[in-house]
Amino acid sequence: MKLKHYILVLLLVFLGNDLKAQLLTSPPPVPSGHPRVFITPQDLPELRDKRNHPDFRGIWSQIRNNGQPIAQALTYLLEGDERKGRAAIDGAYNALRKTTSNGLRLMNEVFLGACVYDWCYPLMSNTQKQNFIREFSRIHNLHPPYWPATGGHGTIVSHNTSGWFFNQLPAGLAIYDEDPKVWNRASKLFFDEFQEVRNFAFKSHLSHQGWYVSTRTSHMVLAGFLFNKMSGGKDVWVDDFEQMGYMLAYFMRSDGQIMRLGDTKNDSWAYEFHNIFLDGLANYYNNPYIASLSDHPLFKSYNSLRDDLFGKFLLRPVDLGRKSLESLPKTKYFPEPVGGEMVARTGWSVTNRNADEAIVNMRIGQYYFGGHQHKDFGTFQIYYKGNLTGDSGMYGGSRSRFSSTYWKDYYRSTTAHNGLIIMNPNEKYSGGGWTNTRVDGGMRWPLNNDVQPDDMNALLNPRNGYEYANIIAHEFGSDTQTPEYSYISGDLTKGYNYSNKANPDKVSKVTRSMVTYNTSDEDHPAVFVVFDRVVSTNASFKKAFLLHSMGKPSISGNQATLNAKNGYAGKLVSYTILPEKPRINIAPGHSIGRTTYDPGTKSDRAYEDMQFRIEVSPSQASKEDFFLHSMIVMDKGVEPPLATQIRADQLVGVKTLDHVTMFNKETTLLSDASFHLDGEAEKTFKVLMADVMPGEWIVERDGTFVSSAIATEQGKSIYFETQPGEIHIRLISSAPSAMEK
CATH class of the missing domain: 1.20.1050 (Glutathione S-transferase Yfyf (Class Pi); Chain A, domain 2)
Structure with a gap:
C-alpha cells in the first residue's frame, strides 16, 4: 500500500490533476460504419478539397498515380475508383501473405493492411475479410504480446511494446465488426498499462x-x-x-x-x-x-x-x-525522469561542418529504462568542428551488435563515456541476461543485473534500483535566447551503490556540476567547466575522471590537447585544475583494465573511433577527492587561453578568459562566501557562483556594493559581473518573492 501511495503521489506531481483530467483515459466508443481508421466520414469533404490546394496538389498527384496498395486505397476512398480499390485489396493481402516476421516494423503490412481493409470496406467480400483477419493473426502470433494482445510481456521497452502491440490498434479497429475482441483487448491494455508510463517519460522531452x-x-x-x-x-x-x-x-x-x-x-x-x-x-x-x-x-x-x-x-x-x-533558444533543458540534462549550442547550423559553432551535451539523468539506454549518467559530449570528446564505441559492427559481448561489456559501460570511475576491486556483477561480468568501476546495473522494468510499478520501486541520479540545480541565462551560461548539477550517488546491497556501498556522495559558456569570442567560442565531488567508503578505491578522444591526446603538465580527426578543424584544450597533483594517463579506447574489446568492422563512412581515453586520478589515496576541469574549444592552430585556479577556504574555482566559475567544496548551500579575484584592474569578469541558497544576494568588492542578484530555487546560483578584488557575496533575503526572476 505504501508503494502504491508513493507512485500515485509521484504521478500527480508529474502529470497534474487538471492535465490528467483532460486526457482520454479509457477506450472511446467505436464509431459505427467505415472509414474509421485515421479517417472519419466527416473528414472526406475536407480531404477532397485538399487535393486541389496549392500546397497539396503535388503530393496528391504522386499518390493517385502510385501503384502501392495504400495509395490505391486512398484514391478509391476520395475519388471512388473501384478498380483501384480492388487492386488495393489484392495487393495488401498478397503483401500480408508474404510477411513472415515483420510485426515490429513501423507502418508495416499489418498497419497498411488495416487501412486498406477499412478504407475499401464496401468492396470487400466476407471471404476477403476473413483472409485479412487470418493473416493479421498469423503474423502477430509470431511474437508477444500475441493476437489478441495479452498482458505480462512488459510495457516500457523491448519489441513487445512497439509495432507488435501498437499495430493491433488500427487492425483491431478495422475488423471490429467482425471480431471485436482484438480492439477491446488492445485498447484496454493501452489505457491500463501503456499510457501512464509513457506520459511519465514524455515529461522529459x-x-x-x-x-x-x-x-x-x-x-x-x-x-x-x-x-x-x-x-x-x-x-x-x-x-x-x-x-x-x-x-x-x-x-x-x-x-x-x-x-x-x-x-x-x-x-x-x-x-x-x-x-x-x-x-x-x-x-x-x-x-x-x-x-x-x-x-x-x-x-x-x-x-x-x-x-x-x-x-x-x-x-x-x-x-x-x-x-x-x-x-529557438540556444539552450534547452530536458527534465527528469529520462533527461535531467542540457544541450547548449552557440548556433543552429546543421549541414556545415566548418561552422564556428559549439554544441555541448551535459547529462545527469535520473531513471534507467533499459533497452538501448547506456550507463551514461553524469557524462558530457563536446562538438566543435568535429567530435572533440564524447561517447566511445561502435554499434552495429561485425562484432558489436545488440547483445554482443562488446555491447554488454564495453559499449554501454560508464568507461565508454566521459564519466567517473570508482573502482572497488571486490565488486562483482551477476552476469545474467544482458549484464557484463567485467566490472569497470562505473555505475552499477539495476538489481546487479540488466533486468529491464516491466511496468511503472517496477520502475519506481526504490528496491529495484532503476533510479540512478537526481538533479540538484539547473539554469541558463541571463539572456534565455542566447544564454551566456548554461548550468546543471546533479547527485550521482545512487548510480554507484546497489539498492539490493548485492555489493557494499562504495560511495557516500558523488556529485557532478557542469557549465557551458557561450563566450562570443571568435577564437574560443565556448568554455566548458566540470566539477566533481567524490567521497568513497574506502580510501583505497581508485577514482578516475574520463575524457575520450579520437586521436592520441598530447599531455603537458595539467594541460591536455585533443584534436579532431577525419578532416575536421576543431581542437579541445582541457586543464586539470583539481586534483592539484594529478596522475594523467592515456588508455586505449575500447578497453576496460587490460582487456581490449574488438568491435569488428563497419562500413559507415563517418564512424568516429574514440581510440584513446584520458584517465585523471589523484596522486594520493583519500576517501574524499575533487575533480575540476576547464575546457576550451578552438580551431587547430589557435593558441589556448590559460585556465587558473581560484583558491578560497570553502570554495573551489577556475578563471578562463573573462569567465569565473565558483563551487562550494561541501554539498551544502552557501549563505555567505568570499574569494580573491586576480586580474587587470579595469577588466570585467563574469562570475557564476554555484551552490548558493535561493533568495536575494548582495555582491561586494573590496567592501563596496557592486550589485544584487537573485538565486532561484531551480538554479541555486547567481551570475554577476565584477572587477578584480576581494569579492564577498551574502544572502540578504530568502523570502519566496525573491526566488522568482
Missing part, C-alpha cells in the same frame, strides 16, 4: 531509447491520431509529447550527424523513420519549428510515398507554417 526515438515513438504519434479521431479531439498523451520533436533539433550537430544517444547507428547520417516521427509531431501539434526540421533534406531523403501519404497529405493541417530553428 527526451526518449530513453536515444537514437531509436523514431522507431519507438512514431507508433505512439500514430496512436495519438487514431484515438483523437475516435474521441472527437481528445488527447491520450500529455502536451510535453510535442517537445520530443526538439530532441532531434538540439542534438543535431553542425555537420548533420547527431550527438551520440545510447545505441547509435547514425554514423552515416542515417535517419530512417525520423521523418515519420517529425512529420507526425509537426502535424498533430501544428508546430512550425518541427515542420521546418522535417522538411530538411537530411530527413526528406528517407521519405517514401507511404510516409508522405500520411505525413505530408492525410494528417497534415492545411495551415501548417514554418519557422526557422534560428529563432
Whole structure:
C-alpha cells in the first residue's frame, strides 16, 4: 500500500490533476460504419478539397498515380475508383501473405493492411475479410504480446511494446465488426498499462531509447491520431509529447550527424523513420519549428510515398507554417525522469561542418529504462568542428551488435563515456541476461543485473534500483535566447551503490556540476567547466575522471590537447585544475583494465573511433577527492587561453578568459562566501557562483556594493559581473518573492 501511495503521489506531481483530467483515459466508443481508421466520414469533404490546394496538389498527384496498395486505397476512398480499390485489396493481402516476421516494423503490412481493409470496406467480400483477419493473426502470433494482445510481456521497452502491440490498434479497429475482441483487448491494455508510463517519460522531452526515438515513438504519434479521431479531439498523451520533436533539433550537430544517444547507428547520417516521427509531431501539434526540421533534406531523403501519404497529405493541417530553428533558444533543458540534462549550442547550423559553432551535451539523468539506454549518467559530449570528446564505441559492427559481448561489456559501460570511475576491486556483477561480468568501476546495473522494468510499478520501486541520479540545480541565462551560461548539477550517488546491497556501498556522495559558456569570442567560442565531488567508503578505491578522444591526446603538465580527426578543424584544450597533483594517463579506447574489446568492422563512412581515453586520478589515496576541469574549444592552430585556479577556504574555482566559475567544496548551500579575484584592474569578469541558497544576494568588492542578484530555487546560483578584488557575496533575503526572476 505504501508503494502504491508513493507512485500515485509521484504521478500527480508529474502529470497534474487538471492535465490528467483532460486526457482520454479509457477506450472511446467505436464509431459505427467505415472509414474509421485515421479517417472519419466527416473528414472526406475536407480531404477532397485538399487535393486541389496549392500546397497539396503535388503530393496528391504522386499518390493517385502510385501503384502501392495504400495509395490505391486512398484514391478509391476520395475519388471512388473501384478498380483501384480492388487492386488495393489484392495487393495488401498478397503483401500480408508474404510477411513472415515483420510485426515490429513501423507502418508495416499489418498497419497498411488495416487501412486498406477499412478504407475499401464496401468492396470487400466476407471471404476477403476473413483472409485479412487470418493473416493479421498469423503474423502477430509470431511474437508477444500475441493476437489478441495479452498482458505480462512488459510495457516500457523491448519489441513487445512497439509495432507488435501498437499495430493491433488500427487492425483491431478495422475488423471490429467482425471480431471485436482484438480492439477491446488492445485498447484496454493501452489505457491500463501503456499510457501512464509513457506520459511519465514524455515529461522529459527526451526518449530513453536515444537514437531509436523514431522507431519507438512514431507508433505512439500514430496512436495519438487514431484515438483523437475516435474521441472527437481528445488527447491520450500529455502536451510535453510535442517537445520530443526538439530532441532531434538540439542534438543535431553542425555537420548533420547527431550527438551520440545510447545505441547509435547514425554514423552515416542515417535517419530512417525520423521523418515519420517529425512529420507526425509537426502535424498533430501544428508546430512550425518541427515542420521546418522535417522538411530538411537530411530527413526528406528517407521519405517514401507511404510516409508522405500520411505525413505530408492525410494528417497534415492545411495551415501548417514554418519557422526557422534560428529563432529557438540556444539552450534547452530536458527534465527528469529520462533527461535531467542540457544541450547548449552557440548556433543552429546543421549541414556545415566548418561552422564556428559549439554544441555541448551535459547529462545527469535520473531513471534507467533499459533497452538501448547506456550507463551514461553524469557524462558530457563536446562538438566543435568535429567530435572533440564524447561517447566511445561502435554499434552495429561485425562484432558489436545488440547483445554482443562488446555491447554488454564495453559499449554501454560508464568507461565508454566521459564519466567517473570508482573502482572497488571486490565488486562483482551477476552476469545474467544482458549484464557484463567485467566490472569497470562505473555505475552499477539495476538489481546487479540488466533486468529491464516491466511496468511503472517496477520502475519506481526504490528496491529495484532503476533510479540512478537526481538533479540538484539547473539554469541558463541571463539572456534565455542566447544564454551566456548554461548550468546543471546533479547527485550521482545512487548510480554507484546497489539498492539490493548485492555489493557494499562504495560511495557516500558523488556529485557532478557542469557549465557551458557561450563566450562570443571568435577564437574560443565556448568554455566548458566540470566539477566533481567524490567521497568513497574506502580510501583505497581508485577514482578516475574520463575524457575520450579520437586521436592520441598530447599531455603537458595539467594541460591536455585533443584534436579532431577525419578532416575536421576543431581542437579541445582541457586543464586539470583539481586534483592539484594529478596522475594523467592515456588508455586505449575500447578497453576496460587490460582487456581490449574488438568491435569488428563497419562500413559507415563517418564512424568516429574514440581510440584513446584520458584517465585523471589523484596522486594520493583519500576517501574524499575533487575533480575540476576547464575546457576550451578552438580551431587547430589557435593558441589556448590559460585556465587558473581560484583558491578560497570553502570554495573551489577556475578563471578562463573573462569567465569565473565558483563551487562550494561541501554539498551544502552557501549563505555567505568570499574569494580573491586576480586580474587587470579595469577588466570585467563574469562570475557564476554555484551552490548558493535561493533568495536575494548582495555582491561586494573590496567592501563596496557592486550589485544584487537573485538565486532561484531551480538554479541555486547567481551570475554577476565584477572587477578584480576581494569579492564577498551574502544572502540578504530568502523570502519566496525573491526566488522568482
